[in-house]
Amino acid sequence: MTLRLGVIGTGAIGQDHIRRITDSLTGAEIVAVTDINAAQARAVVENEKINAKVYENGHDVINATDVDGILVTSWGPSHEEFVLASITAGKPVFCEKPLARTAEGCKRIVDAEIAHGKQLVQVGFMRRYDKGYRALKNVVDNGKVGAPLMVHCAHRAPSVSNFSGDMAITDAFVHEIDVLRWLLNDDYVSAQVILPKNTTLADKGLQDPHIVLLETKQGIRIDTEIFVNCQYGYDIQCQVVGETGTANLPEPLSVLLRSEAKLSTEILVDWKDRFIDSYDTELQEWINSTVKGEMHGPSAWDGFVVAVTADACVKAKHTGEIVPITMPERPVFYDKFFVLQ
Amino acid sequence: MTLRLGVIGTGAIGQDHIRRITDSLTGAEIVAVTDINAAQARAVVENEKINAKVYENGHDVINATDVDGILVTSWGPSHEEFVLASITAGKPVFCEKPLARTAEGCKRIVDAEIAHGKQLVQVGFMRRYDKGYRALKNVVDNGKVGAPLMVHCAHRAPSVSNFSGDMAITDAFVHEIDVLRWLLNDDYVSAQVILPKNTTLADKGLQDPHIVLLETKQGIRIDTEIFVNCQYGYDIQCQVVGETGTANLPEPLSVLLRSEAKLSTEILVDWKDRFIDSYDTELQEWINSTVKGEMHGPSAWDGFVVAVTADACVKAKHTGEIVPITMPERPVFYDKFFVLQ
Amino acid sequence: MTLRLGVIGTGAIGQDHIRRITDSLTGAEIVAVTDINAAQARAVVENEKINAKVYENGHDVINATDVDGILVTSWGPSHEEFVLASITAGKPVFCEKPLARTAEGCKRIVDAEIAHGKQLVQVGFMRRYDKGYRALKNVVDNGKVGAPLMVHCAHRAPSVSNFSGDMAITDAFVHEIDVLRWLLNDDYVSAQVILPKNTTLADKGLQDPHIVLLETKQGIRIDTEIFVNCQYGYDIQCQVVGETGTANLPEPLSVLLRSEAKLSTEILVDWKDRFIDSYDTELQEWINSTVKGEMHGPSAWDGFVVAVTADACVKAKHTGEIVPITMPERPVFYDKFFVLQ
Amino acid sequence: MTLRLGVIGTGAIGQDHIRRITDSLTGAEIVAVTDINAAQARAVVENEKINAKVYENGHDVINATDVDGILVTSWGPSHEEFVLASITAGKPVFCEKPLARTAEGCKRIVDAEIAHGKQLVQVGFMRRYDKGYRALKNVVDNGKVGAPLMVHCAHRAPSVSNFSGDMAITDAFVHEIDVLRWLLNDDYVSAQVILPKNTTLADKGLQDPHIVLLETKQGIRIDTEIFVNCQYGYDIQCQVVGETGTANLPEPLSVLLRSEAKLSTEILVDWKDRFIDSYDTELQEWINSTVKGEMHGPSAWDGFVVAVTADACVKAKHTGEIVPITMPERPVFYDKFFVLQ
Known part of the structure; x- marks a missing residue:
């Protein structure tokens, strides 16, 4: 089974993740993307030669029926909104740090996840990998x-x-x-x-x-x-x-x-060289556990x-x-x- | 495009390669296997939960129409035969060392490959990776x-x-x-x-x-x-x-x-720990270049x-x-x- | 010119200094010793085969006319007394740490040395060496x-x-x-x-x-x-x-x-092995500078x-x-x- | 007892040895020197402020009655002659490498030393120190x-x-x-x-x-x-x-x-920095053992x-x-x- 992913935010880190999922990792593919800059999102799809649909906004990506999981790689202040929406949609979501702009925002995510009843959120703290x-x-x-x-x-x-x-x-x-x-x-x-x-x-x-x-x-x-x-x-x-x-x-x-x-x-x-392998491991393990319906990485609580x-x-x-x-x-x-x- | 591979020899190294192609690498899948011990080949398919057909012998694997490339991981003295057959079939072949039992055997492979006109053979010298x-x-x-x-x-x-x-x-x-x-x-x-x-x-x-x-x-x-x-x-x-x-x-x-x-x-x-990552890189790069119709690794000449x-x-x-x-x-x-x- | 030294205190560190001055360093000799345990002082003189007179107490060592400089290696609480006496006698004195039991005691030494008008005191902080x-x-x-x-x-x-x-x-x-x-x-x-x-x-x-x-x-x-x-x-x-x-x-x-x-x-x-060479250098440099009438090491102020x-x-x-x-x-x-x- | 030494050859290494024996080591003093360049020998005595007599030639140094031991630091081809003369004089001799210009020359020294009946020669291989x-x-x-x-x-x-x-x-x-x-x-x-x-x-x-x-x-x-x-x-x-x-x-x-x-x-x-401490140890140990009538370092046989x-x-x-x-x-x-x- 291949995990079908939607990416919200196609800036530097979003593009890196799209590339590693497409070229290096196994078990997942990018089927949906969006960015506040729609032209850039389209360009990324074209340059990376991926078979992904470009959506109007993050909520459309989250709600797309062929999307199994979400990567939130957008501007920090927008993270909370998209993570909460992913929980509402019952879809696993990998969110780059910060999880939210404030501790209160993080707490709202924790509460929503507990209310939902199943752990869905992983935060992108890659050093553990x-x-x-x-x-x-x-x-x-x-x-x-x-x-x-x-x-x-x-x-x-x-x-x-x-x-x-x-x-x-x-x-x-x-x-x-x-x-x-x-x-x-x-x-x-x-x-x-x-x-x-x-x-x-x-x-x-x-x-x-x-x-x-x-x-x-x-x-x-x-x-x-x-x-x-x-x-x-x-x-x-x-x-x-x-x-x-x-x-x-x-x-x-x-x-x-x-x-x-x-x-x-x-x-x-360059800091990118220091943890470059960790990003690969982090996402590969997230894909593998997500496919099994599990969640092992840094949680919303973390x-x-x-x-x-x-x-x-x-x-x-x-x-x-x-x-x-x-x-x-x-x-x-x-x-x-x-x-x- | 996913490269469909046939594996000749499901001993230790054969199983390792099957696992890494199935679980860690991207772009290839195992569709055919064989072993001199047919029961073992069947057990490997079952244990690894791969969707591969078990063939009578290496030649059947090589000639299977849904097999794009060959991994030769059988007993050393059988390598030459299967590599030559792969060349005859015009299929890319990754052969664990030794390429052949003798220098003369290696030379026969070199000659066959040149006669065929396209480089098809890679030898498993993993240290380069x-x-x-x-x-x-x-x-x-x-x-x-x-x-x-x-x-x-x-x-x-x-x-x-x-x-x-x-x-x-x-x-x-x-x-x-x-x-x-x-x-x-x-x-x-x-x-x-x-x-x-x-x-x-x-x-x-x-x-x-x-x-x-x-x-x-x-x-x-x-x-x-x-x-x-x-x-x-x-x-x-x-x-x-x-x-x-x-x-x-x-x-x-x-x-x-x-x-x-x-x-x-x-x-x-344990020597296995020393070059374990090299095997991954070696096979991933072999898959990637094979898909592109290229061959960059240790050659038959090497x-x-x-x-x-x-x-x-x-x-x-x-x-x-x-x-x-x-x-x-x-x-x-x-x-x-x-x-x- | 050989610097003639008197040693006050022939315990472990005192014996070490006597040995190094006698066997390894150049420019000085031990001519006077004392210890609260007179028998031990006599034994040290005998065992080390040095030509030194055993005195009743530290003041006699300090005041002996053939003694050019003093090593204070006695029990910590007695340091201040012997250092002050050495200053009074106008003789250079090397004192193991602590210089005195209290900061006030150290200050009294500083004041005495300044009043005397010439720097005479070095404290045994060997890490600088x-x-x-x-x-x-x-x-x-x-x-x-x-x-x-x-x-x-x-x-x-x-x-x-x-x-x-x-x-x-x-x-x-x-x-x-x-x-x-x-x-x-x-x-x-x-x-x-x-x-x-x-x-x-x-x-x-x-x-x-x-x-x-x-x-x-x-x-x-x-x-x-x-x-x-x-x-x-x-x-x-x-x-x-x-x-x-x-x-x-x-x-x-x-x-x-x-x-x-x-x-x-x-x-x-063993801590002794870590700075063993430093003790040699410390004392050799103290001997060399003392002979020249100078003082470069850790001072009373330090x-x-x-x-x-x-x-x-x-x-x-x-x-x-x-x-x-x-x-x-x-x-x-x-x-x-x-x-x- | 202070070992009274004569130095034959006051070039670079000769001067170094004179300095270390005078300023850093214990138990020996330079009492006689010579050099093929007599003016240089005199200058060294003056510059180093040592109380040494300048002799006409090596043989006079060896035979001087107040000389207990010899340092041969002259031009390589002259070593054999002075080492043999030292043996004849029955005086301990420290000779910088080479011991002699040829293996035969070394053998003559070995034979002379054995004939003399007591080990007198040490060769300057400092790495052992x-x-x-x-x-x-x-x-x-x-x-x-x-x-x-x-x-x-x-x-x-x-x-x-x-x-x-x-x-x-x-x-x-x-x-x-x-x-x-x-x-x-x-x-x-x-x-x-x-x-x-x-x-x-x-x-x-x-x-x-x-x-x-x-x-x-x-x-x-x-x-x-x-x-x-x-x-x-x-x-x-x-x-x-x-x-x-x-x-x-x-x-x-x-x-x-x-x-x-x-x-x-x-x-x-600079090679001099690498073994600088070894020269000190080598000569100090030579002095110490010579004073005891022993010889532990690299021998004529070595x-x-x-x-x-x-x-x-x-x-x-x-x-x-x-x-x-x-x-x-x-x-x-x-x-x-x-x-x-």
Whole structure:
């Protein structure tokens, strides 16, 4: 059985997903697309040589009778509307981050999904599908470093354009928020943000770097350096310190060079190269589980938790205080697939 | 268009290929299978839940009208027969190594393919599809270490069972023979084999390790340690030494651990884990190019060259001498796709 | 000219220094010793075959006419007394940490030294003499990572016995306090201490690990994990993050092993092995500069700053608050040799 | 007791040794020097501010009554004469490599020393004193990789000037000849030399690189790449492959940098930096053992074996053949101190 998909939003990430589903993955095909820019949607269908109908709007895609599942890759503020409509239509929906513009929006999706009675929503947090993070989780889950006590992370990018305000948290750090609670099987209880000396190499007025400190229910302490103008590369670091040892996220595979008085491996510069395989795995696993009527990836609840946590981090940044992170108990509805193994 | 494939031989590697084509790759499906053990072939069809007909023998698979291409994964000595029959039928054929039992057998396939007039044969040398080797070739081709002068390799396995005679060369080293001439865009002119002190941990009577020295047309010198009872792991090493630097095949991705007074990464133990992704890439690229009527991978000619070179290495081992490697000029027929980029 | 030294305290560290000065270093000899346990002092003289007179007490050593310089390696609480007496006698004195039991005690030494008019006191912070830290400082000072913005450290020991209360700060972290301000040419303005989930493998009642956060005058943020029951080894980590790159303290030299499915280097277990060469360099440079009438190492002022900072860290630990670190301006007297290059 | 030394030859290496004995090492002083250029000898005495008499020639230094031991750091062809004279005088002598111009010359020294009846001669092979080689030997001797079967080495320098003929063997590879038989507690039985494609970046007419293959009595096979115009750095590699694992000579300590899209450590460029600490250790240990009337370092016999082996390598290079290495049995005289532990 081939899963017939409709894509809402044919911008960069929408096109990437269309290409990977069409050329690299198995088990699904794109049969419907739409974009706020209709001409672009038509061009994508033509360029990618896919046999898909171009619809007027997202709701028409969702309601098309030959569409089995939805990919929401449109402008962020429109996500909530299309995810809710997909739930109403009873169709599985894969939504790129953010799930909604606000924590409240995420909560409305959670409530709608529970009311519907079947898990339909997956959020596009792709790090859980990265080979490196999976290897790290495997090592930690197997007790190779003992019970985790601390996690030291770095989230570095060579430079950013059009970054402003709190995007270091809402756009970059959200990935750590999701992947670390998955890695630790834990949730957060407080956040603090430290503002180190600013780099002179960032856009004027932009605070960079940040250090975010999170505390989990178990008492594990996480410190993450977010430095989005670090110049030297796109570099994601994660070290779990357990009672008996430490484990680091693997460095991406690279040729070891001896050249010009240096023993070196390459550090990636473009973030797209870092998690490119993860996107493939993420969507392939989503297709496979969707075909079986299951849902294993980051849930609407996970999207909600990330939003609540990010809000607390932003508040902590602006107040300089240790901000408690409070949210309702996880509904039993989400228990089954909380941990992706 | 979906490529309809027939599989001759449903042993371990045959089943692996059936699974990956069915579950992971895109663009092909298994429609026909056969095995010398018919019951096993039927069981595989059933277990894998594929919609494939079980045939009496390989020739029936080759000649089935709904079969577009052939996978030869049967017992080695039967390869030549089925590859020749595929050529006769004008159907693309992917043949696991060895292409034929002897260099003469390989040459018969080369001649048949040329006579047929279109390249149809690909040999299963999967290392060319390994991310690490491709990254290494990329570095070398881009001049990052200058013109290659030497290559130092190691081919190590923890232990082997049922290894005898010259299998270190004919079963293990053949992979280096293929991948190094692809890496260097070069061919071999002589071979010498050195027999170091034997490990006491190999089966009685088995020479282990060997060091094989190859010289290329350009004068590049290759030394390869083959050590198939090295105990500690499955470990493939390759260092290219150029005029301005050296480049190493990347180590497989692994979590860095600090534990028990050691800073360590894991070394694989099972050879299957080392090149598992390469098999996927190899077959996906074969499917993609076959659908387009092209052929880019290791050719029948490459299979022939490997056989001639392996023969020279075996002779060098038994004589202790430097054995010249001679073969006819590469037919123009194979020029087009000699280098896989 | 040979520097004639008197040693006050012939316990473990005292004996080590006597041995290194006698057997490995050049330019000095031990001519006087004393210990609260006179029999032990006599035994040391005998065992080490040194030509030294055993004195009744530290003051007699300090005042002996053939003694040019003093090593204070006695019980911590006695340091202040002997250092002050050495200043009174106008003799150069090398004092193991702590310089005094309290910040006030350190300040009295500073005041006495300034009143005396010549710098005579060096404190035994040996990390500044470690090849690794010196290489790191060289890289940072040469701008290889741009202006420092953050420093991430770890101070880990396999286990401790008889550790209690705040010793993680007063006994272990003091080394970071000294070496990081030397590394950064900076001073501290605030401290915060975070208490992660406790390891179950520490002595009952002992908090372990700690995370100490320091802020410098320039706004550089330092986070240090102190984990003295980490089980796996004695491991000192330091990463400076600058505007254009990061630099790590080198790992100690170790053979790279491939064995038992691991690619590994050794991590030290005994702290003595980690800085053993630093002690040699520290004392040799102290001898050399003392002979020239100079003083380049960690000064009495540095000892005072460490004490003030450690006090703030202890307070931060107990209050959970961000504690300001305030101290008088550095007296001009100490300007000359503030930075050891 | 201070060892009073006479230095014959005050060129670069002679001056280095004078400086280290005077400023860094303990237990010896320079009391006599000479050089074929008397003015230079006088200048060295003055510049280094040492209290040494300048003699007319080497024999006068050797025979000076206040000279306890001799350092021969003169022009290579003069070594044999001064070493023989030292033996005649019954004085311990440390001779920089080569021990003599020919194997026959080395043999004459061996014979003279045996006739004298006490071991007096040490040859300046400093690699045995390198921390890295000692750590490697420790690992191998402790069975961490099982019984050695093969050794893979590289001896690379960025470029050489005034290198000609067989100097890659007689000037560079001699260090491997000495250190590997010490490392393996073994001797050589045959040599073969392979001439890879020449680098275009060497002086005209100079063969570079070479690969030298040695076989030991135990059957261990050693391959060493000698590449003295490798451009990228001074890089000494050594990997011992044993029955259960492999062990690599440690890389020199270096800061790990993340900068400009590279994760890198530094490779040394100047050979002097690589073994600078080894010279200190070598001479300190020579002083210490000489004072005790002992001799533990590379002996006259070791110098002779290196000369015989180098001759065989040169012959192998010119003939392209596998050249047997034959020499008399090691005299019992040298048994005691054969292995430096």
